[in-house]
Amino acid sequence: MNIQERAIQRPDLPDQAYENLLDQIPVEILGDIFLQCLPPITSRPRRTTAPLLLCQVSRHWRQVAVSLPSLWSTVAIECFGWGRCRMKAELLHVWLKRSAEVPLDISVEVKIGEFVHENLPHLSEIMRAIVAQMHRWKFLRLIRVPSNLLMDLPSTGAPLLREAIVQIHSGYSGAPQDLALLFQNSPLLHSLTWQLGPYSAFQLFPILPWFKLSFIHFECLLSIANCYDILSRSPNLQSCYFESVSVNTPDLRQLSTSPIILAFLHSFRIEASVNILPLLRTLTFPVLSSLVIESTGLHSRAAAHITSEIPNLLHRSNSPPLQTFVLENFGVEEKELIECLILSPKLEALVVCDESTRRPNLTDKVIRALAVRKEYDDDTMLCPELKILKLTGRVQSTDGEFVNMIRQRWKETAVVNGVACLKEVQVEFGSQGQTHELDISGLKQLRSDGLLARAFFD
Secondary structure, eight states: OOHHHHHHSOOSOOHHHHHHHHHTSOHHHHHHHHHHTOOOTTOOOOTTSTTTGGGGTOHHHHHHHHTOGGGGOEEEEEEOSTTHHHHHHHHHHHHHHHTTTSOEEEEEEEOOGGGHHHHHHHHHHHHHHHHTTGGGEEEEEEESOOGGGGOSOOTTOOTTOOEEEEEOOTTTTOOOGGGGGGGTTOTTOOEEEEEOOTTSBOOOTTTSOGGGOOEEEEEEEEEHHHHHHHHHHOTTOSEEEEEEEEEOOSOGGGSOOOOEEOTTOOEEEEEESSOOHHHHTTEEOTTOOEEEEEEOSTTSSOOTTSOOSHHHHHHHTTSOOOOEEEEESOOOOHHHHHHHHHTOTTOOEEEEEOOSOSSOOBOHHHHHHTSOOTTSTTOOOSSTTOOEEEEEEEEOOOTTHHHHHHHTTSHHHHHHHTOOOOOEEEEEEOOTTOOOHHHHHHHHHHHHTTOEEEEEEO
């Protein structure tokens, strides 16, 4: 037996001696250790994880665990099947009692399908107990909870609430108009995910502490005017995601043209089926690192003579440190895309997908722009930090141009050209009678060399 094996060999002591040694750990240290053992906030309680597991080690550990309110401050409930909600309702009352008056992290997720009516009494009991503790909420996560169980909210509000995720679709037992009262008197709220589905109107204007918000994700009926008002009220936003922007503003000229400068916003994503150009004209994002725009309706492609406004946005923002740039079915002319690349020297991921038209959108112009630019004396390349490139907008380029550009950004050649080595490439070639044999054979070779590369034909 070597020295290391002797060092880790268990001394020849009876089990009772080990229990005595564990029980001699000071209560304060033991409590800190217990808190470090807690699983993530949304993990449902199990006998094999803290805090329930800790109660099974010894009588002393159980006494310490039960007497430590912070150990019971996370309430995670999953109702995923028949007969399971009753047990959870019984456990919840014990759990809340042990948590005393410490702030609570609440997570309730319902997925019981056809059993929802049979479980409704137990769900009601669970939600009544949780709503009664509204004054202690610090983190709230409600996923598919029937919204009629969230009525009659206490007037005290949730003064300690800092982060909330609410995903309740309007078709699920109806969405009461007072559901927004979940956030009444919540001056500390800084992160909100509000997903009521695309059929529920936006209802939060008079309720939220907009000035405090740093993260928002809204999925409900939004208009461009709504988006403008939200951004103008939230100067401290760091991340913003507007989903289901689908309400037509009767007269876009009524939209204020006052500029909105969001000095801290680093991530902006918008999915819309209406014209968002009037909104883009008002925005300035000096520190933007991720921009995702997806069009889902008839306005998915701007007319050729209308600018996409993205180059103007980047100019106003003084070439922000953009790292991720995604356009999904959003009309942008090739020369505008190249201008965006010039204004984004920090870009690491570029995704352009346009399935809205049968006309090829990307040609040799953008492919050559991403290659070595011979007209410059120093042979510089656009986007020197680019690692992910996906062009699925029916690329119509000369056979061989695309793979030649990729080779210039791969392994040793990338080092010579002073650019990052590509990690992932995806391209969709428009047919137009071309086979792209050179591109395909070249990509196959690069893939065998380790590049994650995929090619498709329209």
